[in-house]
Amino acid sequence: MATPVYSGTRTAQRGRPRDASRDDALRQAALEVMAEVGYRALTMDAVAARARAGKATIYRRWESKLDLVIDTCTQLAHRNLPEPDTGSLEGDLREFLSGFAAFLSGPIGKAAQALVGELPHEPELATAFRDTFLTTQRDVLRRILERADERDELRPEAPRGMAVELAGAALIYRLMLTGDPLDVPFVDRVVEQVLVPLVAKGPQEVSELT
Amino acid sequence: MATPVYSGTRTAQRGRPRDASRDDALRQAALEVMAEVGYRALTMDAVAARARAGKATIYRRWESKLDLVIDTCTQLAHRNLPEPDTGSLEGDLREFLSGFAAFLSGPIGKAAQALVGELPHEPELATAFRDTFLTTQRDVLRRILERADERDELRPEAPRGMAVELAGAALIYRLMLTGDPLDVPFVDRVVEQVLVPLVAKGPQEVSELT
Amino acid sequence: MATPVYSGTRTAQRGRPRDASRDDALRQAALEVMAEVGYRALTMDAVAARARAGKATIYRRWESKLDLVIDTCTQLAHRNLPEPDTGSLEGDLREFLSGFAAFLSGPIGKAAQALVGELPHEPELATAFRDTFLTTQRDVLRRILERADERDELRPEAPRGMAVELAGAALIYRLMLTGDPLDVPFVDRVVEQVLVPLVAKGPQEVSELT
Amino acid sequence: MATPVYSGTRTAQRGRPRDASRDDALRQAALEVMAEVGYRALTMDAVAARARAGKATIYRRWESKLDLVIDTCTQLAHRNLPEPDTGSLEGDLREFLSGFAAFLSGPIGKAAQALVGELPHEPELATAFRDTFLTTQRDVLRRILERADERDELRPEAPRGMAVELAGAALIYRLMLTGDPLDVPFVDRVVEQVLVPLVAKGPQEVSELT
DNA sequence: CGATAATCGAGACGGTACGTCGAGTCTTTAG
DNA sequence: CTAAAGACTCGACGTACCGTCTCGATTATCG
Numbered sequence: 089m090a091t092p093v094y095s096g097t098r099t100a101q102r103g104r105p106r107d108a109s110r111d112d113a114l115r116q117a118a119l120e121v122m123a124e125v126g127y128r129a130l131t132m133d134a135v136a137a138r139a140r141a142g143k144a145t146i147y148r149r150w151e152s153k154l155d156l157v158i159d160t161c162t163q164l165a166h167r168n169l170p171e172p173d174t175g176s177l178e179g180d181l182r183e184f185l186s187g188f189a190a191f192l193s194g195p196i197g198k199a200a201q202a203l204v205g206e207l208p209h210e211p212e213l214a215t216a217f218r219d220t221f222l223t224t225q226r227d228v229l230r231r232i233l234e235r236a237d238e239r240d241e242l243r244p245e246a247p248r249g250m251a252v253e254l255a256g257a258a259l260i261y262r263l264m265l266t267g268d269p270l271d272v273p274f275v276d277r278v279v280e281q282v283l284v285p286l287v288a289k290g291p292q293e294v295s296e297l298t
Numbered sequence: 299m300a301t302p303v304y305s306g307t308r309t310a311q312r313g314r315p316r317d318a319s320r321d322d323a324l325r326q327a328a329l330e331v332m333a334e335v336g337y338r339a340l341t342m343d344a345v346a347a348r349a350r351a352g353k354a355t356i357y358r359r360w361e362s363k364l365d366l367v368i369d370t371c372t373q374l375a376h377r378n379l380p381e382p383d384t385g386s387l388e389g390d391l392r393e394f395l396s397g398f399a400a401f402l403s404g405p406i407g408k409a410a411q412a413l414v415g416e417l418p419h420e421p422e423l424a425t426a427f428r429d430t431f432l433t434t435q436r437d438v439l440r441r442i443l444e445r446a447d448e449r450d451e452l453r454p455e456a457p458r459g460m461a462v463e464l465a466g467a468a469l470i471y472r473l474m475l476t477g478d479p480l481d482v483p484f485v486d487r488v489v490e491q492v493l494v495p496l497v498a499k500g501p502q503e504v505s506e507l508t
Numbered sequence: 509m510a511t512p513v514y515s516g517t518r519t520a521q522r523g524r525p526r527d528a529s530r531d532d533a534l535r536q537a538a539l540e541v542m543a544e545v546g547y548r549a550l551t552m553d554a555v556a557a558r559a560r561a562g563k564a565t566i567y568r569r570w571e572s573k574l575d576l577v578i579d580t581c582t583q584l585a586h587r588n589l590p591e592p593d594t595g596s597l598e599g600d601l602r603e604f605l606s607g608f609a610a611f612l613s614g615p616i617g618k619a620a621q622a623l624v625g626e627l628p629h630e631p632e633l634a635t636a637f638r639d640t641f642l643t644t645q646r647d648v649l650r651r652i653l654e655r656a657d658e659r660d661e662l663r664p665e666a667p668r669g670m671a672v673e674l675a676g677a678a679l680i681y682r683l684m685l686t687g688d689p690l691d692v693p694f695v696d697r698v699v700e701q702v703l704v705p706l707v708a709k710g711p712q713e714v715s716e717l718t
Numbered sequence: 719m720a721t722p723v724y725s726g727t728r729t730a731q732r733g734r735p736r737d738a739s740r741d742d743a744l745r746q747a748a749l750e751v752m753a754e755v756g757y758r759a760l761t762m763d764a765v766a767a768r769a770r771a772g773k774a775t776i777y778r779r780w781e782s783k784l785d786l787v788i789d790t791c792t793q794l795a796h797r798n799l800p801e802p803d804t805g806s807l808e809g810d811l812r813e814f815l816s817g818f819a820a821f822l823s824g825p826i827g828k829a830a831q832a833l834v835g836e837l838p839h840e841p842e843l844a845t846a847f848r849d850t851f852l853t854t855q856r857d858v859l860r861r862i863l864e865r866a867d868e869r870d871e872l873r874p875e876a877p878r879g880m881a882v883e884l885a886g887a888a889l890i891y892r893l894m895l896t897g898d899p900l901d902v903p904f905v906d907r908v909v910e911q912v913l914v915p916l917v918a919k920g921p922q923e924v925s926e927l928t
Numbered sequence: 929c930g931a932t933a934a935t936c937g938a939g940a941c942g943g944t945a946c947g948t949c950g951a952g953t954c955t956t957t958a959g
Numbered sequence: 960c961t962a963a964a965g966a967c968t969c970g971a972c973g974t975a976c977c978g979t980c981t982c983g984a985t986t987a988t989c990g
Contacts, residue, residue, distance in 0.1 A: 258463070
């Protein structure tokens with residue numbers, strides 16, 4: 089399910105139309121509650137009360153608590169992934185990863201973490217979660233590497249897939265596991281000490297070209 | 299809390315002593331249930347029923363479901379981290395990381411994942427979790443790098459801390475987020491494509507020594 | 509069961525002998541607790557705690573809460589039913605019924621009331637209860653009537669059985685149902701307005717004899 | 719509390735209204751369970767299961783097991799006390815007491831007995847109980863005597879109050895204490911041997927009028 | 929005397945019911 | 960037909976009590 093469905097194919101619907109502004113109010117309430125108390129302690133009654141809505145108004149739009157939370161994250165995630173194009177690999181990485189780090193550091197990151205524990209037992213959630221938080225970000229990184237490759241900045245044998253995976257891993261590991269801050273210095277170190285050394289041509293290699 | 303405490307400092311304890319064998323039976327039951335249905339769906343009734351115990355017997359030892367699960371993981375985690383010493387950096391890394399990967403791939407890994415969502419709202423759990431799953435493993439990796447350093451296998455400016463962090467991040471990211479398998483080929487790739495290139499002296503550097 | 513049995517027929521018993529003083533301490537505790545909170549809210553833990561005894565010490569003597577309570581009442585009941593013999597029907601009735609009323613007004617009466625609700629579902633309790641609180645008192649009343657009969661104080665057709673039943677009913681109805689006081693004026697009224705008119709020869713009948 | 723109250727003074731109530739049919743279903747279930755296993759062994763789970771109701775549905779209406787049972791008895795009691803008017807004291811007594819005996823012999827009588835033990839520790843229950851099982855019946859008896867008095871059937875000095883008390887006592891003593899049957903012969907004996915002799919004018923007194 | 933055995937207080941054990949609370953559904957009035 | 964409100968069933972929660980069992984310590988008899 090995930091996204092609220094508006095009474096299907098019916099063209100001329102009868103009765104009071106569904107109030108679309110309630111969708112966002114409910115998602116906002118869900119996000120706030122989840123950021124405050126976590127996924128487990130989030131209750132539908134709490135969400136309904138915060139949005140001054142009835143529970144039926146929630147269940148009319150989403151099938152379950154899980155469904156509400158998935159959709160909330162997905163919707164809010166889709167507006168926050170700019171794709172930089174600075175002209176250099178290092179610039180693109182730096183810019184994209186700081187943006188992603190900032191995004192993860194907000195309430196959506198907290199919400200995402202709250203969902204991790206459910207992934208193994210909720211295949212639908214797993215799919216939605218990966219689409220939202222992994223795939224999109226990975227695709228952007230891939231395209232950054234492709235553009236760098238076209239600019240001939242990469243070593244031929246560079247482990248591109250591994251680099252993409254590592255970039256995400258490093259950030260999310262910090263965010264969810266160690267609890268260390270996802271700040272600019274950290275992003276810089278990931279770029280300078282890991283990503284660039286792993287995939288970019290070294291100075292001697294560049295000089296060899298001349 | 300975490301580990302059940304047996305009447306503390308009192309030397310001569312009165313009344314029937316706790317049956318220590320119930321501790322393990324309950325932890326085993328908790329681990330099984332959690333691996334089957336996850337953390338959220340784990341109920342104390344289910345754990346009690348599986349261990350043929352009364353719920354009071356659980357609550358006498360652990361304050362809550364969370365406390366039980368923390369302790370279960372901690373106890374079971376402490377017996378599974380051998381520290382290899384093969385004489386070479388690559389050998390040590392390969393051996394240790396495959397062991398860690400195998401450990402994470404079992405039920406304890408599933409249990410660990412189930413806990414991640416609770417970390418932000420349960421500081422005590424966060425501490426126990428990091429001690430169990432992060433610190434221990436990180437310290438082993440550190441010592442592996444130190445020994446390699448003593449054998450003069452590392453480049454002087456090698457980002458040792460980052461390498462240690464990345465090793466854990468790469469494994470746990472796969473385990474918990476992407477769902478891709480933590481198999482030997484993956485560990486090999488992490489070692490060959492990431493860790494060794496980042497910290498070890500390259501062939502030319504070694505030859506420079508001669 | 510009812511009364512604590514002391515290891516049956518064995519003549520030479522080994523081991524530490526049972527401490528007979530605990531019996532009364534436990535019965536006393538049980539009576540106090542029951543008078544305070546009633547039968548339902550009486551817990552074995554509370555009785556044990558009040559007597560500073562272990563629960564096993566109770567269960568070694570009585571099979572169950574019910575058994576303990578039955579025996580407690582029975583034991584305490586047996587020492588309180590004097591049989592008057594004043595030489596006149598009215599005197600005997602007055603004396604006996606005031607004694608019985610006083611007895612019922614104490615803690616034993618409260619305890620007895622607490623047991624009434626269990627009678628239909630506990631045949632053994634019912635038997636013990638009737639033996640203790642009904643039969644004994646009824647037999648005394650019967651003998652009082654017999655002696656009066658021998659003294660030729662009764663009308664030949666006097667409903668002796670009904671009188672006996674009514675005497676008990678009147679007292680216990682007040683005690684347990686209406687809550688009105690079981691005081692001397694009430695006993696007097698029962699004797700003067702009910703029992704004597706029902707069974708004793710009237711003045712004119714007595715005069716007829718002359 | 720006793721009777722479920724339906725949101726008091728509010729005129730326009732919001733939300734789904736209480737399902738009044740659940741009240742009776744729950745009372746019926748409570749009565750059945752209590753008649754089967756007694757008050758003490760009655761569990762809320764059993765009542766809920768028998769009525770296919772959630773426990774919350776019970777607790778929404780009644781504060782406790784005791785409250786439920788009180789209300790159950792009260793409700794069911796109010797429909798079973800016809801007031802006879804046969805034109806003669808003996809006829810009225812006979813008819814009323816057989817009706818009351820039959821009423822007490824059913825499940826409601828069993829339920830009433832189950833409550834007796836709680837009266838001393840539950841003032842509210844005591845009030846409700848007396849209203850239901852004592853006052854109503856006593857008032858009917860009083861009116862029967864009044865009508866007999868108006869018909870000049872009573873002796874002037876007849877102990878009217880005592881007669882009323884004895885009638886109830888005799889029946890309830892049998893029902894709850896001795897366990898003897900509350901059958902028609904017994905009622906007849908009570909009327910003929912006790913009540914009529916105590917209060918009605920004797921034949922000689924009647925003849926004196928002529 | 930030492931060994932044996934049943935007692936004692938204390939409290940852990942398995943089990944059952946408690947009264948509360950949350951999930952997801954249904955039913956009312958109001959718009 | 961949708962909205963808010965809240966009652967509905969179901970099931971897990973953490974607690975309390977029952978009746979049993981197990982501990983160390985004590986107190987008797989037996990050999």
